Amino acid sequence: MPQDRATAEELLAGVEKFLRNDVLPQLQGASVYKCRVAANMLSIVQRELAQGPAADKAELEGLQTLLARESDKDDVQASLDDLNAEFCAKIRSGELDDQREAVIAHTLRTLIDKVGIANPRYAGLPQQG
Amino acid sequence: MNEKDTPGLSDAEVSDLLAEEVLTHFDGGKVENIEKMSGGASRETWSFDWLDDSGRVTGDATGLILRRDPGNTGSSGEEGWRGGKTTYSLDRTTEAELQRVVHEAGGLVAKVHFAIPKGHALGDCYVMDRIEGEVLAPRILRDEAYADARKTMAYQCGEILAGLHAVDPATLPKGMVQMPVGSLIAYYRELMDGISDYHRDETPVARPEYHPAFELTFRWLEQNCPKDVPAGLVHGDFRNGNFVVGPEGIRAVLDWELGHVGDGMEDLGWLCVRAWRFGQHQNPVGGFGQLDDLFAGYENAGGRKVDPKVVHFWEVLGTLKWGIICMFQAYKPISGLVDSFEHLAIGRRACENELDLLKLIEDSC
Structure with missing residues (x-):
C-alpha cells in the first residue's frame, strides 16, 4: 500500500534540514559533533533509498556471473546474502584465485557503489568520468 | 558516550582518592588543579599538579597525569568483544611497567611515578x-x-622506533604477549x-556482513x-x-596499551595507514612526511635495513585492522x-x- 506524501525520502530530508539549520546553531560542545553525525546518518539513508536498489541489482548480476548460478531465494537481499556468502567463502578457500581479475573488478564496482552511498565525498573514491 | 551499568566513581570521588594517593606516595605536599582531560568509556586521563611542602612544582615536570580505567567492561578496545578468546591489550599496571622500561632505555616517554593495581578503589591506574x-x-x-616539526617528524619517527625496537626483550614486563604476524x-x-x-545469528534482522575485499586481503596476507x-x-599504536x-x-x-612482542616493521606500516593522514595524502607517513625520511631515520639510528615491501605488508594489515575496527565500533x-548512536555511523566506514585495500594489494602485484 503506497503511503501518502510525504515520502520516506522527504521525511528524512525534512528532519535533516531541521537538524542542520535549526538545531545545530544552538548547540555547544560535544553535542555539535553528535548532531552533525545524526544529520549525516540521515543523508546516508536518503542516498541508500535512492541509489540502493540499482546498486543491489548490479551487485546481484555481478555475483551471478562470477559464480555461474542464480540464487533460489525470493528477494534481492536474501539472494545477495546467499551469493555473497558463497563468494566470500570461495575467495577465502582460494577457489577463485584463477579468476582474480574478474573478482577484483566486481568487488571494486560494488565498493564504488557502496562508498557512493556511505560517504560520496571520500577522497579514496576513484573519479568516475 | 554512556556506558551501560557502570558502577564507576563520580569525578569528585576520583579527585579525592587521587589526592590522597599522591600525598601518600610523595609523603606530603599539596595537590592542585585536578582536571579531567578526557573520559572515554574505558580510559580516563586526569591532569594535576603536585607541589612539595615549600610550594614548588615537583622535579623537572610542570605537572602530572593520571591514566586510569574506570573499572567497567572495556569498550574502546577489542577487549569488550564477547566472542573474543584472545586479547593483547595491557592492563594499566603492565602498561606503566612498559613505560618505565622504555624510559630507562632512553625512549621518548613520560616518566612513571607510581601505579595502583586493580582492586584498589581508584581502579587500574598510574601517575x-x-x-x-x-x-x-x-x-x-x-x-x-x-610547520618546522612536520618537516622533521618522519625522520624522527624512524629514530624513535629504532630505539624502541632495540629495547632488550628480556627487560620487558611479564604480562606482555608475543604477537607474531600469524x-x-x-x-x-x-x-x-x-x-x-x-549479526547473522543474534540480531532481530539476520543480516551478516560480507566484505569480499577483506577476504581478498586475508588471502593476500597469507601469500x-x-x-x-x-x-x-x-608499540602497537604508533x-x-x-x-x-x-x-x-x-x-x-x-598510549602503550597495545605494546607487544613482534615484528618492529608493524609500527612503521601502521604509521603509514591512510586513516592517520587526516586528508594529507601527499604525505604517506602520518600525514606529515615521506617514506624515505622515515626509513633513513630508522636505519641511521641503528635500526635494521628497511625492506619497503615489508612495510607495505604491514600497511595492508594495518588498513585491514582499521576496517575491522570500524565493524566493531x-x-x-x-x-x-555501549549506548552510543554515533558509533553506528562508523560501521558504514x-x-x-x-x-x-583493493588498491593496496593491486599495487603490489
Whole structure:
C-alpha cells in the first residue's frame, strides 16, 4: 500500500534540514559533533533509498556471473546474502584465485557503489568520468 | 558516550582518592588543579599538579597525569568483544611497567611515578609526568606553529622506533604477549568472523556482513607474509594522535596499551595507514612526511635495513585492522555493549578501507 506524501525520502530530508539549520546553531560542545553525525546518518539513508536498489541489482548480476548460478531465494537481499556468502567463502578457500581479475573488478564496482552511498565525498573514491 | 551499568566513581570521588594517593606516595605536599582531560568509556586521563611542602612544582615536570580505567567492561578496545578468546591489550599496571622500561632505555616517554593495581578503589591506574604539547593530530598537521616539526617528524619517527625496537626483550614486563604476524592475522580474522556471526545469528534482522575485499586481503596476507622476522618490542599504536608535539618535533609517545612482542616493521606500516593522514595524502607517513625520511631515520639510528615491501605488508594489515575496527565500533551499540548512536555511523566506514585495500594489494602485484 503506497503511503501518502510525504515520502520516506522527504521525511528524512525534512528532519535533516531541521537538524542542520535549526538545531545545530544552538548547540555547544560535544553535542555539535553528535548532531552533525545524526544529520549525516540521515543523508546516508536518503542516498541508500535512492541509489540502493540499482546498486543491489548490479551487485546481484555481478555475483551471478562470477559464480555461474542464480540464487533460489525470493528477494534481492536474501539472494545477495546467499551469493555473497558463497563468494566470500570461495575467495577465502582460494577457489577463485584463477579468476582474480574478474573478482577484483566486481568487488571494486560494488565498493564504488557502496562508498557512493556511505560517504560520496571520500577522497579514496576513484573519479568516475 | 554512556556506558551501560557502570558502577564507576563520580569525578569528585576520583579527585579525592587521587589526592590522597599522591600525598601518600610523595609523603606530603599539596595537590592542585585536578582536571579531567578526557573520559572515554574505558580510559580516563586526569591532569594535576603536585607541589612539595615549600610550594614548588615537583622535579623537572610542570605537572602530572593520571591514566586510569574506570573499572567497567572495556569498550574502546577489542577487549569488550564477547566472542573474543584472545586479547593483547595491557592492563594499566603492565602498561606503566612498559613505560618505565622504555624510559630507562632512553625512549621518548613520560616518566612513571607510581601505579595502583586493580582492586584498589581508584581502579587500574598510574601517575606519570605531564609533557606539555599538542596531541590533536589535525592541529599538528595544519597549524603554522608545527610547520618546522612536520618537516622533521618522519625522520624522527624512524629514530624513535629504532630505539624502541632495540629495547632488550628480556627487560620487558611479564604480562606482555608475543604477537607474531600469524597471531595478529588470526586475531583479526576471529574478530571479523565473530561480528559477522553475531549479526547473522543474534540480531532481530539476520543480516551478516560480507566484505569480499577483506577476504581478498586475508588471502593476500597469507601469500605475502614476511619470513624469518626478528622479534622485539612493538608499540602497537604508533601514529599521529599518540604523539605529544612541540614546535621542534615529537616530545613524547603516548598510549602503550597495545605494546607487544613482534615484528618492529608493524609500527612503521601502521604509521603509514591512510586513516592517520587526516586528508594529507601527499604525505604517506602520518600525514606529515615521506617514506624515505622515515626509513633513513630508522636505519641511521641503528635500526635494521628497511625492506619497503615489508612495510607495505604491514600497511595492508594495518588498513585491514582499521576496517575491522570500524565493524566493531558499530557492533558495540548494536549488541548493547555501549549506548552510543554515533558509533553506528562508523560501521558504514568499513567499506572505505575495503576500497583502499583493493588498491593496496593491486599495487603490489
